[in-house]
Amino acid sequence: ADPPAAASATGNVTPTGHTTTVAVTADDMRFSPAEITVPAGDRLVIDLTNSDQRRHDLVLSNGAKTGTVARGATVRLDAGIIGGDLDGWCSLTGHRMAGMTLKVTTTGGHTHGADAARTAEKEQTARDATAPVTPTGEVHRIDLTVQEVGGRWTYNGTVPGPVLRGRVGDTFEITLRNEGTVDHGVDFHAGALAPDRPMRPIDPGEQLTYRFTATKAGIWMYHCSTMPMLLHIANGMYGAVIIDPPDLPAVDREFVLVQSEFYGDDQETPTAVAFNGRANQYDEHPLTATAGNRVRFWVLNAGPNRTSAFHVVGAQFDTVWYEGRRQLDPADPGGAQVLALTPAAGGYVETVLPEPGHYPFVSHVMVDAERGAHGTIEVTR
Amino acid sequence: ADPPAAASATGNVTPTGHTTTVAVTADDMRFSPAEITVPAGDRLVIDLTNSDQRRHDLVLSNGAKTGTVARGATVRLDAGIIGGDLDGWCSLTGHRMAGMTLKVTTTGGHTHGADAARTAEKEQTARDATAPVTPTGEVHRIDLTVQEVGGRWTYNGTVPGPVLRGRVGDTFEITLRNEGTVDHGVDFHAGALAPDRPMRPIDPGEQLTYRFTATKAGIWMYHCSTMPMLLHIANGMYGAVIIDPPDLPAVDREFVLVQSEFYGDDQETPTAVAFNGRANQYDEHPLTATAGNRVRFWVLNAGPNRTSAFHVVGAQFDTVWYEGRRQLDPADPGGAQVLALTPAAGGYVETVLPEPGHYPFVSHVMVDAERGAHGTIEVTR
Amino acid sequence: ADPPAAASATGNVTPTGHTTTVAVTADDMRFSPAEITVPAGDRLVIDLTNSDQRRHDLVLSNGAKTGTVARGATVRLDAGIIGGDLDGWCSLTGHRMAGMTLKVTTTGGHTHGADAARTAEKEQTARDATAPVTPTGEVHRIDLTVQEVGGRWTYNGTVPGPVLRGRVGDTFEITLRNEGTVDHGVDFHAGALAPDRPMRPIDPGEQLTYRFTATKAGIWMYHCSTMPMLLHIANGMYGAVIIDPPDLPAVDREFVLVQSEFYGDDQETPTAVAFNGRANQYDEHPLTATAGNRVRFWVLNAGPNRTSAFHVVGAQFDTVWYEGRRQLDPADPGGAQVLALTPAAGGYVETVLPEPGHYPFVSHVMVDAERGAHGTIEVTR
Ligand SMILES: [Cu+2]
Ligand SMILES: [Cu+2]
Ligand SMILES: [Cu+2]
Ligand SMILES: [Cu+2]
Ligand SMILES: [Cu+2]
Ligand SMILES: [Cu+2]
Ligand code: NA
Ligand code: NA
Ligand code: NA
Ligand code: NA
Ligand code: NA
Ligand code: NA
Ligand SMILES: [Zn+2]
Ligand SMILES: [Zn+2]
Ligand SMILES: [Zn+2]
Ligand SMILES: [Zn+2]
Ligand SMILES: [Zn+2]
Ligand SMILES: [Zn+2]
Ligand SMILES: [Zn+2]
Ligand SMILES: [Zn+2]
Ligand SMILES: [Zn+2]
CATH class of the missing domain: 2.60.40.420 (Cupredoxins -  blue copper proteins)
Structure with a gap:
């Protein structure tokens, strides 16, 4: 064993x-x-x-x-x-x-x-899924420190790592420090550059600077670039970079959900599938919205292996933006029930939550929903 | 064992x-x-x-x-x-x-x-795949009775349950009765509402009314809403609701195919994959069309777990409508060989079957075609 | 054993x-x-x-x-x-x-x-991934001979079989010869016709002529049509036909990658996943390009079973053409990190490789990248 x-x-x-x-x-x-x-x-x-x-x-x-x-x-x-x-x-x-x-x-x-108590405990125990505000300025300097925490490998101590955000044309200057015990590195899908130097594995105790300019909008994966990547991703080394499309409309609530899998002995069969790093965390500590709110979900599937079928129970998507392009607009007569994402794919969907109640969200790959790819949005009046 | x-x-x-x-x-x-x-x-x-x-x-x-x-x-x-x-x-x-x-x-x-004999037997043994005609009227009242039949859990005695159909703006009033032996419920992707009351599990012997207005076109999944949903779906509790896009052109033949999986001991590996509830049924009892017919296939993947790659051997799709939007038109110079559907995704494809013969249709995920996601269209002069 | x-x-x-x-x-x-x-x-x-x-x-x-x-x-x-x-x-x-x-x-x-030596050895050991030039003429006569080579079943001795190419309106006249030891046949997704005669299995020693006219653009799968197809495809019997869209722009470099799986005892778990028939071959013998080149990758997923998430490390796709239609253009503000392909689906992506270096390409389904769905593009000044 x-x-x-x-x-x-x-x-x-x-x-x-x-x-x-x-x-x-x-x-x-x-x-x-x-x-x-x-x-x-x-x-x-x-x-x-x-x-x-x-x-x-x-x-x-x-x-x-x-x-x-x-x-x-x-x-x-x-x-x-x-x-x-x-x-x-x-x-x-x-x-x-x-x-x-x-x-x-x-x-x-x-x-x-009891709302006050729940809000307090939520702060303690569930990852905040609220999308960060797009920062001002055209250069973003970010420290990304590899830390091995409680058997997982992390960027900045959390799984997933931090959500980064910017606009088309912005430059990101990442200082990667390896405080782990084995080699690690990083690969940002959000930038285009020769991988040779910025994605190289660095020894424990070393650091490197990774600089990229975001020329295309999307929700982009970043992850450890050290082989075997299957292992480094399965152990927790991934996150999302959101580059806003130029015409991105404001919405009432905006969330980021990164789906990923965790493995035991068997690399074919996950032991858990989670949104934002812990199975079922948003069932205990729901996302919140108000009835009538337009809600945007940025979703990235970090994998490493399973396809996601993101769905919100009780809701229909009137807007779908997938891998660089709008696929569905509120003016279209059709609606969508699923945002399909292979590993490393991302996009956003929008819906108006019509009335108060509890709306579960899942990967409609049901065996993965059972493994924890499940949460709830609590909608109040 | x-x-x-x-x-x-x-x-x-x-x-x-x-x-x-x-x-x-x-x-x-x-x-x-x-x-x-x-x-x-x-x-x-x-x-x-x-x-x-x-x-x-x-x-x-x-x-x-x-x-x-x-x-x-x-x-x-x-x-x-x-x-x-x-x-x-x-x-x-x-x-x-x-x-x-x-x-x-x-x-x-x-x-x-021998056509007469075959038609008779087909009525007896294969699920009719012909799409129902869109009913007139703006309110549709449907009885949906949970019945446990021959080891499967069903809506109205069949797997999948009945195909419902309507137009954007129509209201559906569903009377759900539970004649099973355990709790069951229903979740209609075709409507937007708070799940709390309409999707609640009801006891054997109970009933509830589920009312929704269809505001968006598509082929929408419905399924049992009782936990664990993996089990209730794997046991047969799902079906399709078609809400016509406003401009849906008439075609010569229109079919509905719901792909789904059946499981034995191993929840990772299906024992069978079927269109409309029984493996290979349309090989024995083919769908029929006439050479030169424009044929539309509404396809819904009920899962619970496998992605479908719907394909018709000998045909090319000149029209693809996927999750709320047209992706491909006959005027486009390109054609499609596959309609890709994760669980809970749906759409339609159209093709003109050029000459008499037998055209197999499959999920081109070949291990699933071998498990029964396989049928035939018989095209006569 | x-x-x-x-x-x-x-x-x-x-x-x-x-x-x-x-x-x-x-x-x-x-x-x-x-x-x-x-x-x-x-x-x-x-x-x-x-x-x-x-x-x-x-x-x-x-x-x-x-x-x-x-x-x-x-x-x-x-x-x-x-x-x-x-x-x-x-x-x-x-x-x-x-x-x-x-x-x-x-x-x-x-x-x-040492470039000269490497080029020579590459000819010997890696499958040439360069897309064939679209031939002139409107009729293309091709011999396709089934040969059982070294435990694999092949068309013309290689896995995948040859890449065919033409324009919308061209006619292909295929002479299929079976030099194998069991029945084989062929199914071209690139044409629309009744499968009954052209796709029938032929005995060892026999031949048939398969004639089709390409009426729709795309990268289309061909494969053995003999049951069980799962076995014939897993053993190597597939390839690609490219039918150019009428307005296809010229690019600097154009490659064709056919992803597929190989199996041992377990039909659920591949022993290898490869581009163009051999695991990791383009890591040893990289594809080549020059910095600033616009590169087009035609990608077909032959399966038989796994979904591909094609990705180029260090690059972003500004152009995506999927199953018959352009999904993303360079003028769009968004970019794509993944081309998602179920079995039997295909398309092309384009990117400009910004600077010299080594750019890996993978299926970002990481367990398949580990199995060999991995290669490198070497970009020189
Ligand atoms: Cu790592
Ligand atoms: Cu559901
Ligand atoms: Cu149920
Ligand atoms: Cu086929
Ligand atoms: Cu074969
Ligand atoms: Cu990567
Ligand atoms: Na729902
Ligand atoms: Na659950
Ligand atoms: Na075909
Ligand atoms: Na079969
Ligand atoms: Na990358
Ligand atoms: Na590898
Ligand atoms: Zn690492
Ligand atoms: Zn146990
Ligand atoms: Zn990646
Ligand atoms: Zn139930
Ligand atoms: Zn046995
Ligand atoms: Zn559902
Ligand atoms: Zn064969
Ligand atoms: Zn071993
Ligand atoms: Zn095929």
Whole structure:
């Protein structure tokens, strides 16, 4: 069996310095207990014993995973500092669908419905999906520091890395520093240049400057350029650069969602698929909008491998902009239900959310929605 | 091993009340006998003995399947009432391609070439793929009843559910009744509304009314909205709503094809992929057209997971309408060989079939064509 | 274990008549030796012993493969006549990514950088990716001979078969001869006609004439039409026909890349993914261009199964033509990073390579890039 992977840091909760240790048993295609409660800020350690006739594993939505556990064996999983609720499941084929799930809930209390409390906890535990405002100025200087955090490889400590934004004609001057333990680099699809020098792998402790001018609009992927890229991307090294089209209309709400996959032993079958780096995070902490709002979703599929079929339940896209060009306008009599994105493709869609309620968004590749490519927009009056 | 799945009802043949029982052996990567004959209307029961060194299963194109059968074991498969010819195969990796197939033929006789007989039998055994005429009136009232039939979960007893059709501006008033044994619901992509109430799961015995106004043209998916949706869709709960674009030209023949997958134990690997709910049904009972006809295919990919590459052998698409917008017109000098559809995406293509003959249509994802995403259009003078 | 597959012929090197035999051990997730040197033109035979605790195999980028090798077993692999450098790897899940690779280098020396030598060797060892010039005349007579070469099934001895080219309105008259050992046929997406006669399987020793007129522009797939097509395509029977759009502008460099997959035992998981028939061949022998050149890539995805996300590292597409229609023009403010192609889909993209250097091209489905859907464009001043 492969060694357990440590978890990534979960939001920016203040660590308590305490550790909660829980014994969990896998038996009869169930985890028991199936729900664990842990004080927010505690480190969670799970001792998983497999008492079943077949093999199982345990994957958490923060990226921690045990690897496959043989019959009769016990493994210890360090799930890291817990900042908010997590989903857990067995990633062996069919087990999650058969109900083999585990819920991790934090105390201190997430009272869904009490807006002030939820807003506070959301800040702590879900990645802010609001698109950054396009900055003024024509030169953007950005520090991008490779940090290995909780078993993931990151740019600036988060998966995905920061969302960059600018206009056609702007210049980006990136200072890449490698504070990791192996070679890393970066490749910006947003610029056109010879890869030889700017995309070269740099040693731990080194830095390089990567300068590009954005001559074309789009939502462009960036990612680690070091081989094997499959591994570096699967471990978390990617992000988005938005270059605004010249005529981009203002909207009421503008979000950025980067879909990506996480893997265990099997490079064909993801253990989790997420928007903005954590499975199902926007179910616990929904995006918000007001009824009647025009909402724009910038979506980038970072892959590394799966095609996305981005869909908002209860909504229809009247605007689709895909890989450099408008495909659908509000004046068209037709509408779209899906934005289809292979790995490294991106675009935006717009919709008007007609009334208050909860609108899920998914990859309509349903097995990936089950793996966590799922979230919610909460629309209020 | 998992329990065998019973078959879905096969067309509307009149049951004879008799049962035909056949012993089949799997050995040396072959079924023997490899062809079974059964009177139309009989129930077919297969006692499958695996005498081979490795494991096998048996999947029929009506959805019946044994599950994996260990070496030396015998399992009984109730294949249901047989209304027409079926394909069978072992779904273990590579076995079908290696020739591990079984043919079920009905007596009373399908004489391909004798048109009157074939038309009659087609009515009995293949789903009518002709697009419904757009109804008059601006309000359409439809009953949608969840029925669990032969191991599948259905809307109104068929997989896919009924094709609904209307115009931009029309209102649909759906009465959903749950006559199943577990919670079910419905989600219409064709309308925009808050999911909270209309898409809620309802208990067996309950009903709800789902009202939406179609404001955008397209071929829209509907499907069960109850978690886990992967399971409810894989079990058969989906269909299409066509909202005509305002300027939709008349054509000579207009078909609707809903592609979808069926699964056994492994949620990554379908046991069958079908157009309109049964593998290869339009090979036995072809769609028909006349040479020189302009034919329109509305295609919806219900998934749940696979991308479709819809293609008609011998034909080129001169018209492509995809997710709300025309992509290709007859006046364009270019043509298209594929309509690419992720799960939940849809559109239509048109072609003029130039001369009499048999034109296969497939998903050009070849492993799925082998699994049954294959049919034929028979073009006569 | 399945029997080892013999390799296909590698380029048109002159055979020496000699055989080089090398013993290789698989142990501890490594091949040793990890690099083999063989005189160009020699036949290479590898005796692979698996001394590891787990199973392994060996796949070479010319298509030779051992099949799975049990612990303690030794198998002999006939790798065929070696015309140039090859990559080898274990295709079991994760093993290649973990570094289980083998390099085959030819002596006589590939001095990368010495242009004359490289050009010569490139002729010998990489498929020429330059698009053929559109021939004059309105009727094109082509011989297409099915030849089973080194374990692959081919048209005219190469995988892919020859690239055909013409204009809208041209007629192609194909003489198909079957010099193979089983039935074969051909299906040209470039023409519209009843499949019954021209696409019928023909016996070994037979021939047929296939005549079609190209009425629509595009890059169209052709492939064997004999069932099971999954097998015939996976074994190498496909190619591209380019029908120029009437207004196709001249560019500085024009390439054709046909992506396809190769399979071992598992029809779900390719052992290799290649451009123009051999994994990574354009990394060893790059495509060439001059800085400032406008370069056009015609790309066809022959599948049989995987979606491609064609991308050029360091470049942005300012022109996209997909399945019959221009999607993006240089005048558009947006650019594209990916050309998305399901199996049987094709198109072209254009970019201006801004400065000297090495620009990789990939399918950005990263697991397929790792399997060999990877090459390089070398841009000089
Ligand atoms: Cu990296
Ligand atoms: Cu849905
Ligand atoms: Cu359902
Ligand atoms: Cu074909
Ligand atoms: Cu063939
Ligand atoms: Cu890249
Ligand atoms: Na919906
Ligand atoms: Na979910
Ligand atoms: Na064709
Ligand atoms: Na078939
Ligand atoms: Na790039
Ligand atoms: Na590679
Ligand atoms: Zn399990
Ligand atoms: Zn790196
Ligand atoms: Zn990239
Ligand atoms: Zn079998
Ligand atoms: Zn249900
Ligand atoms: Zn849906
Ligand atoms: Zn290995
Ligand atoms: Zn053939
Ligand atoms: Zn084809």
